Amino acid sequence: xxxxxxxxxxxxxxxxxxxxxxxxxxxxxxxxxxxxxxxxxxxxxxxxxxxxxxxxxxxxxxxxxxxxxxxxxxxxxxxxxxxxxxxxxxxxxxxxxxxxxxxxxxxxxxxxxxxxxxxxxxxxxxxxxxxxxxxxxxxxxxxxxxxxxxxxxxxxxxxxxxxxxxxxxxxxxxxxxxxxxxxxxxxxxxxxxxxxxxxxxxxxxxxxxxxxxxxxxxxxxxxxxxxxxxxxxxxxxxxxxxxxxxxxxxxxxxxxxxxxxxxxxxxxxxxxxxxxxxxxxxxxxxxxxxxxxxxxxxxxxxxxxxxxxxxxxxxxxxxxxxxxxxxxxxxxxxxx
Numbered sequence: 001x002x003x004x005x006x007x008x009x010x011x012x013x014x015x016x017x018x019x020x021x022x023x024x025x026x027x028x029x030x031x032x033x034x035x036x037x038x039x040x041x042x043x044x045x046x047x048x049x050x051x052x053x054x055x056x057x058x059x060x061x062x063x064x065x066x067x068x069x070x071x072x073x074x075x076x077x078x079x080x081x082x083x084x085x086x087x088x089x090x091x092x093x094x095x096x097x098x099x100x101x102x103x104x105x106x107x108x109x110x111x112x113x114x115x116x117x118x119x120x121x122x123x124x125x126x127x128x129x130x131x132x133x134x135x136x137x138x139x140x141x142x143x144x145x146x147x148x149x150x151x152x153x154x155x156x157x158x159x160x161x162x163x164x165x166x167x168x169x170x171x172x173x174x175x176x177x178x179x180x181x182x183x184x185x186x187x188x189x190x191x192x193x194x195x196x197x198x199x200x201x202x203x204x205x206x207x208x209x210x211x212x213x214x215x216x217x218x219x220x221x222x223x224x225x226x227x228x229x230x231x232x233x234x235x236x237x238x239x240x241x242x243x244x245x246x247x248x249x250x251x252x253x254x255x256x257x258x259x260x261x262x263x264x265x266x267x268x269x270x271x272x273x274x275x276x277x278x279x280x281x282x283x284x285x286x287x288x289x290x291x292x293x294x295x296x297x298x299x300x301x302x303x304x305x306x307x308x309x310x311x312x313x314x315x316x317x318x319x320x321x322x323x324x325x326x327x328x329x330x331x332x333x334x335x336x
Contacts, residue, residue: 001090003208004035010219017041017070018229020087022222023214025073027091028145030221035091036208038200040083045069045164047078048138050282052256052273053236055246061163071235076125076138077254077275079151080161084186086200088135088207089149097146097279098314101125101139104148108135111206117190124251124277124314125150132185141279152203154196155188247324252276252315257324267293267300270325277314286312286321297322 004027005011020039027035045057045067053059053069056078062069067080081087088108094100105121112119112129122128127135137150161184187199194202214222228234246254253276260268270287280286286309293303300322309316 001034001036001208002210002212003204004037004212006214017044018226021072022225024089024147025225026222028142028147037089039087041081043067043082045080046072048076048275049073050075050273058164058166067164070229074138074140075277078165080164084155086152088152092146094146097141100146101148129185133183134185153186154199155186249320255324265295280312
């Protein structure tokens with residue numbers, strides 16, 4: 001695995017989070033082989049492609065305290081990052097998402113164990129030390145390529161993290177914790193003598209076996225890819241403040257379903273938001289099939305036809321999807 005770095009004159013200047021997300025995407029789309037990258041940012045909240053920022057991010061607190069917030073293209077939940085959080089990414093040609101995702105988390109855990117830490121890969125996207133989260137990861141699947149990226153907490157500011165993020169009670173309950181603070185740990189807690197610079201060097205040494213320096217032409221393309229991340233259309237995606245309660249499905253994540261209904265009792269439109277991981281385009285491959293379907297269990301099941309929801313949203317069965325929609329219909333429109 002090759003470590004990809006920026007030209008020295010570009011690396012010397014701090015960049016906002018979308019620049020590094022664009023760098024990952026540029027490597028995935030324009031280079032073959034397997035690459036590893038690392039970066040750090042000023043205080044920033046990063047939320048998943050399918051998430052509602054009004055539900056997951058304390059926007060007023062972030063704006064007041066100069067904390068940036070951006071939507072990424074991968075799924076998963078919201079995280080807080082600052083200069084004490086090393087972001088890492090794997091860019092690979094593997095198209096088997098689940099095994100690539102799990103394999104990368106195991107590699108991270110193995111690297112931490114080589115430092116003498118009691119680290120293990122856990123669940124769908126976490127690395128734990130002593131049962132507490134030190135790294136969370138998500139993936140972005142492109143044609144023929146995959147990006148697996150996430151956090152690595154060298155140190156943390158739990159007060160700011162607690163205030164910047166607003167995870168639901170259901171999510172915290174599923175983790176068996178009462179707050180973000182009680183769910184995390186840091187490298188510094190276990191290895192206070194190891195500086196963040198030395199820790200970053202250790203990760204680079206143990207997770208890559210060569211170096212590639214990008215060109216100025218690469219940087220120009222990264223800037224082009226970066227630009228759309230700053231638009232309100234991408235950041236907010238049409239979301240507005242709302243009070244709907246999320247539904248958590250074990251092994252799949254958290255979901256909020258929005259349903260519009262025609263006068264004759266059929267689905268007019270349907271959207272899903274949450275911290276789930278998508279394997280294909282959710283609208284085109286799944287939800288668009290349900291437009292016009294009768295608002296009954298059998299009607300929705302028939303509209304899905306031979307489609308397997310788990311091929312589109314990791315861990316979600318067709319029956320899970322139906323049970324997400326039916327309660328929304330009943331609560332909103334009084335239907336069964």
